[in-house]
Amino acid sequence: MGGACSRKRDQQTNEDNVHGGVSRRYSKSGSSKWLGTSFSRAYVDNKDGKAICPSLMELCIYKISEEIYQYAFQDCALQDINLGEYPGVDDAWMDIICSQGSSLLSADLSGSDVTDSGLFHMKDCKNVEALNFNFCDQISDVGLGRISGLSNLTTLSLKRNSSITAKGMSVLSGLINLLKLDLERCHGVHGGLVHLRGLKKLEALNINCCNCITDADMKPLSELTNLKELQISCSKVTDHGVTFLKGLHKLALLNMERCPITAACLGSLSDIVALLYLNVSRSNLTDNGCDKFSKLKSLKVLNLGFNDISDAVLAHLKGLIHLESLNLDSCRIGDEGLVHLAGLDHLKCLELSDTEVGNNGLRHLSGLVNLESLNLSFTIITDGGLRYLAKLSSLRSLNLDVRQITDAGLAALTSLTGLTHLDLFCAKITDNGTNYLRNFKNLRSLEICGGGLTDAGVKNIKNLQSLMLLNLSQNNHLTDKSLELISELTQLVSLNVSSSRVTSAGLQHLTKLKNLKSLSLESTKVTANDIKRLHESHLPDLMTFRPE
Template sequence: MMGGACSRKRDQQVNEDSGNRGIYGRYCKSGSSKWLGNSISRLAVDNKQGKTKCPSLMELCIYKIREDIDKYSSFSMLPRDISQQIFNELVYSQCLTEVSLGAFRDCALQDLDLGEYPGLEDSWMDVISSQELSLLSVDLSGSDVTDSGLIHLKNCTNLQAMNFNYSDQISDHGLEHISGLSNLATLSFRRNNQITAQGLSVLSGLVNLLKLDLERCPGIHGGLVHLKGLTKLESLNIKCCNCITDADMKPLSGLTNLKELQISSSKVSDYGVTFLKGLHKLSLLNMEGCPITAACLDCLAALPALLYLNLSRCNLSDDGCEKISGLRKLKVLNLGFNDITDAYLVHLRGLTNLETLNLDSCRIDDEGLVNLTGLQRLRCLELSDTEVGSNGLRHLAGLTSLVSINLSFTVVTDSGLKKLAGLASLTSLNLDARQITDAGLASLTSLTGLMHLDLFGARITDSGTNYLKNFKNLRSLEICGGGLTDAGVKNIKDLSSLTVLNLSQNNNLTDKTLELISGLTQLVSLNVSNSRITTAGLQHLRSLKNLKSLNLDSCKVTAYDIEKLQSTDLPNLVSFRPE
């Protein structure tokens, strides 16, 4: 989270779109989220010398074609791989228009990744469908394509993957037009209010389907019965479909090849879980927010391949907690936001294969952590919003495989951080807590492998930033709401591996800060909001050619100022504030 108030309390219901621990991307109708996801420029940068790599002759030709795209009427005579590269470049640079798309008619393109591309509508579909048997995958997510537009895809019978996420103008009638595409292996219709149970009936003929995504499709209750014949299905996502009930689970009992099932935020209870007992290949089960109890754990223990289990926000308590001990093969377990205490953790002792454990906002404290000492394979541990303090951290000192720990909003103090000094494998540490100061940071200097350090709410001063010099591998750094001045930023300017830097709400930072960090040419995201930065300081950002996100809210800078800089020096900038 970049910017905002220093108190980042996270006890609110998790938004499935904005992400749970960074897993899910947030959708943006403008399409900016997609372009921001490309973390580096295609003209690679040499980390040591700060020079751009010389493009190949092919790249130079393609860039030239992009600049002169209006001069070309057809690329159909080119080899397919070259026309595919030209198409990809136009999409990446957002230079593709309905007119220039016409040059790709009958080019036998295989992959058309147009997800969230602006202006895409039915009139584009004729050229898209002209690829016919060559077309293998198409992504029309977030477009204005309607049911009528899908008619054009009927002859693209070799299609293997289709994405129509957030395409709210496609309904049951549109599904009828793709019912004959029997080679489809992947199909996605996330967040669609128009598809109903009846519409799912046309999917029954897609016998080669391996992956089906119907996340946030609220009208599909009763329609899963039409999936009974899709015996090759390996992945089914129906999370955040609160219409799904226990009755919808029965048709899934015969899908014995199912490996991944996402049913979070549904109405599935313990009874519904009983229909999953025959899914012996199921390795991932997401039941976050489902109204289940510990009674269902017996059924889950009977799933021999189960490795990843999410039981977050299921209102679980210590009642029946001994049943969790049966899930001995688990590698990932999420118990966050449940009413469980240290008594529950006793029964985790035997889960020695665990690599990730999430106890976010559970009622656990220092004594409970003693039960984790035998989990020697543990790599990621989430303890935010718990009563864990400095004394409890002594139980983690022997977990030398740990690479990530989240201690935000705990009662850990500077003295407790000394107990983490021996965890040489740590690459990510979240210390978003007001009681952490410079002294705490000083005790971490042995953790030279740290790549991600979050000190969002900590009271770090200019003196404390001296200790950051030890973390040469840092990729992301957040020091917000502290007492930093330009003097403290001098100790950050040489962290040349940084791609994300958040210095928001340090009110005394000035234009000098931008001058100091101008050498951090790998930066992709920069936040210096709520500071004294002015328009004059923007000149120092010209060297940050990889910058894609810039936040200068509550500074003496206007959107016009940033847009001007974007047009002249920051071609990759796609998200900025003020906007």
Template sequence: MLSAGLSNVSSLSFKRSNGVTAEGMRAFANLIKLLNLDLEGCLKIHGGLIHLKDLKKLESLNLRYCNCIADSDIKYLADLTTLKDLQLSSCRVTDLGVSYLRGLLKLTHLNLEGCPVTAACLEALSGLASLISLNLNRCGIYDDGCENFEGKCLKKLKVLNLGFNYITDACLVHLKELINLESLNLDSCKVGDEGLQHLKGLVLLQSLELSDTEVGNNGLQHLCGLRNLQSINLSFTLVTDIGMKKISMLSALKSVNLDNRQITDVGLAALTSLTGLTHLDLFGARITDYGANCFRCFKNLKSLEACGGFITDAGVKSIKDLKALTLLNLSQNVNLTDKTLELISGLTALVNLNVSNSRVSNAGLKHLKDLLNLRSLSLDSTRVTANEMKKLQATTLPNLISMRPE
């Protein structure tokens, strides 16, 4: 039982506590000044939300991973009209449960990730005039019902996550009126080139997630007018070098994820006009030393991942002057040697370094002595031994907290 002395508390967290039960939640009823309540991962609270119905000042409620929570619980939230942030991911809430939220007109953030809802729930949400962030990731949503995205109130949405659903281009038709969107996640959806034409008017978009979709070169032409776009993920898509030339027109891009074996030196060269890039992920791209020369153009890079290509020590010469780098991943470039460690020895801002699956040896570790900010060092499947790594940590790099091999 909570002490009466806690009656003035404004924030309370019992995250992942098996000690909180539906009966025990009676003690919450008197916490009338409570603003924030975190019950994430509490698995014994089914039936207990009834004791929250009089918390008229509650603004934030976290019920993530409470897989005991069902529609019958959500109805007790209907009168909590001060709620602004409601987290329900991985609960057993359906469209019926969402319908109880109609009156929460101050709600700005709603997370329904992994809940068994359909697009029909959007009809209830379309009246939430303050909603700016909606997460419907992994809900199993189809196109039917997506016409409710055209509701007048949902036009205020800034963040929309539709990843890992069954939506197609037919759904994207209904997103074109969401003109305030700044972040859109379509990861692993069945959308393609034709669907992207409906995003042309979303000129405020800063982040677009298209990983593992059917988008190819032709679709990228529809994005060229999105001048505010800063981050785009095209991993595991059909985009090739030709598509990279279209991406290069997005001058505001700061983060590009191109995990794609269809990208070669030609595609990388098409990006050299994006001099403001701070993050570049080329995992699996077929980059050679010739293409690595393009890295010189990205002076602002803080994170570079060029794994699984054909880069040798000669190519690393184009990386050694990228002084802003805090993360460098060159793993699976099998011909890198100790010379690479010598070349990058001046990148003193590095926090994470990965040169796994290469020919680096114990002898090369001496070149890392000035990388005093290193916290993570991965040299798996190299000629470096665990004992030498431990010596490096003990004598030279005391800030290392993650080492492989270990």
């Protein structure tokens, strides 16, 4: 339980060596809550079945654990309290939290059962700067009123709260020092943004997935001239609503995914000279009007995914010389359009998944020497095109989830020794192809699925000592021998060997993988109980597993 609250920010101690080496760093799972169920006032002796009284020591421990939350942190002058997602936190805890008084600077109560009543004493925490009430759906407008006097508050997060309304937001007008406000999925706030007009210091506003937000809500935001981040995805904001944003000259990040906008809004956005990050994926963009992208000269990140745009649009991006990340997922992009990307020397991340890009298009990417991440999944490239990637010495992540890729294609990539992530999910890689994996000593994530590997191929994988994620599912010739080979990859955090011939007997080899947190062995001869026994006896950190 001690791990839920921080020590004072200016207090420097070696907590690992106090009291003869006993650590004082407790996690939630190691809290003293378990004591409350460990002792009862009378228990049955295993030998003769007679009830005997617990010792005085046992009674004391029981009483302390039963009521520990009532005084454990009372008046401790804590500065930061993090009880986010901690089970059992309700209004009773608020007395403890609020007893910190003027010392308290931040509190995270995400996912708790705290109600409006529990916030009554927050008024005593005058210096609090950050409050997180995400998923606290029992807090309503009344509760907001009880924190309205916290004028030092700079960060307030209320994600997924359906009880907050436009009327209740009126109390936020007094939080004049607020810098960050998160109202994601607060579906009752339509009309309430007018109360934010006076928050001249506000820098970040998140109203993602609030489908009640319309163009009318954008008008009051035009007065927030210090706003640097605005997220309005999945709202009803149209081109007209975007016109109210063009005076926000400090705005650097704008997320409008799934908004019913068109390219006409780009005229308004071109006035925002500070704009660096723009997400307009899954909107109504077509080629018509996209010439205005050429005016967004400062852009570093642009997401155009899942729009009905073609190669013609890419011609208007070639002047965006500062672009570092470009997402064209599922757009009508082909080889001819990629020629316009050849001069984007700062490009680090390029998403071309599910496009019509083929081998000829890859020729135009060979000069992007700073490219670190490239997604070519579900394209029409073949082995012959991969030779154009050999010069991309900065490449760290490569997704080749393409059915046409074989061992020969993997051979063309052996110069990319810096790769840390390689996805060959649908590629036709066999045991022979895994020989080329020996060059990728830095791989942390590897996926080879689809039925071509046997235990012989896994022998070449066992030497990739940096691997943390390994997915070999759907290779139905793998046996327990593969688990024996994989056991040498002691850094593994996630392992998937589903749809194979692995049996319960092979689980003994996984006992060495002490870092393993995720294990999937679906459609094998391993049962859920087999994995549970492995978890209980050897892999205590295992958090998710299938079958379950």
